[in-house]
Amino acid sequence: MSTIDDQIEIQTLAQTYAHGVMTRDPEVWSSTWAEDGVWYLGTPEPIQGRDTILQVWKGAMGGYPVVLHIVQPGVIDVDGDTATARWYIHESIVTADGEQIYNMGVYNDTLKKENGAWKFASRKFNSMYRGPADLTGSLDGYHAYTVDA
Amino acid sequence: MSTTDDKFEIQTLTQRYADAVMRHDADDWGACWAEQGEWYMGPEPIVGRDNIVTTWSGMMAGFPFAAFLVQPAMVEVDGDKATSRTYVQETLQGTDGNAFRIIGVYNDECIREDGKWVFQARRYTVLYQGPVDLSGEVIGYPKD
Numbered sequence: 001m002s003t004i005d006d007q008i009e010i011q012t013l014a015q016t017y018a019h020g021v022m023t024r025d026p027e028v029w030s031s032t033w034a035e036d037g038v039w040y041l042g043t044p045e046p047i048q049g050r051d052t053i054l055q056v057w058k059g060a061m062g063g064y065p066v067v068l069h070i071v072q073p074g075v076i077d078v079d080g081d082t083a084t085a086r087w088y089i090h091e092s093i094v095t096a097d098g099e100q101i102y103n104m105g106v107y108n109d110t111l112k113k114e115n116g117a118w119k120f121a122s123r124k125f126n127s128m129y130r131g132p133a134d135l136t137g138s139l140d141g142y143h144a145y146t147v148d149a
Numbered sequence: 150m151s152t153t154d155d156k157f158e159i160q161t162l163t164q165r166y167a168d169a170v171m172r173h174d175a176d177d178w179g180a181c182w183a184e185q186g187e188w189y190m191g192p193e194p195i196v197g198r199d200n201i202v203t204t205w206s207g208m209m210a211g212f213p214f215a216a217f218l219v220q221p222a223m224v225e226v227d228g229d230k231a232t233s234r235t236y237v238q239e240t241l242q243g244t245d246g247n248a249f250r251i252i253g254v255y256n257d258e259c260i261r262e263d264g265k266w267v268f269q270a271r272r273y274t275v276l277y278q279g280p281v282d283l284s285g286e287v288i289g290y291p292k293d
Contacts, residue, residue, distance in 0.1 A: 088171055
């Protein structure tokens with residue numbers, strides 16, 4: 001398999017993840033994670049393991065009646081059965097209180113092949129903007145941005 | 150290398166360009182350009198990678214927040230040359246805190262330089278520029 005085939009599969013993985021958010025489908029969404037995946041969301045401790053990650057995600061989604069998750073094609077570097085990737089996401093969110101939020105940020109990820117399929121081994125999210133959809137909010141999120149995984 | 154591989158590498162080039170804008174990374178952004186690249190944001194191009202990067206760095210200093218969303222490109226390959234068209238959506242916030250959006254299209258010429266695909270010429274046409282809520286004037290696609 002060429003590197004290009006791997007890159008296409010990894011691009012598809014990020015689209016599957018987005019589809020899982022759009023359809024609020026826990027099986028589709030969690031299928032993109034490695035069994036021992038690690039999710040860095042800015043909490044003091046990362047969230048570890050697919051089952052735990054799924055529970056956290058279900059809780060978070062419960063607070064948002066609407067989450068539209070747009071991911072643009074990423075930048076991917078493949079090295080054998082592992083890879084790194086970076087993706088920018090744009091989320092339009094409506095909270096349980098009816099507040100409309102635009103959340104824009106970057107995922108710095110590591111990937112690995114598990115049972116022959118590419119999965120997210122770790123995803124680290126940094127918000128670049130979170131606030132009113134007209135971008136009148138603070139830029140603090142942007143300055144918190146870091147490439148370091 | 151097959152045409153499919155070339156198309157894929159040019160797709161990757163447009164994503165690396167967007168990624169460098171997001172990160173305000175002049176080195177990675179400049180690496181997307183040919184040594185003698187031409188950047189058309191109006192009738193007269195900025196010529197040469199060094200000049201292009203200098204212009205870009207000056208512009209980016211005015212935009213602490215620049216979210217550059219690019220759609221997959223339409224690519225035609227002809228040997229070591231290619232043409233590509235890409236639609237972009239830029240959401241920008243200036244140092245004064247005011248945000249605005251640009252929706253535009255890049256019509257590009259790519260060449261293979263030192264074994265990798267780079268932009269020889271990028272022609273940027275603005276289709277919309279104004280408030281994020283699209284209450285501004287929609288310019289629309291150019292007739293010519």
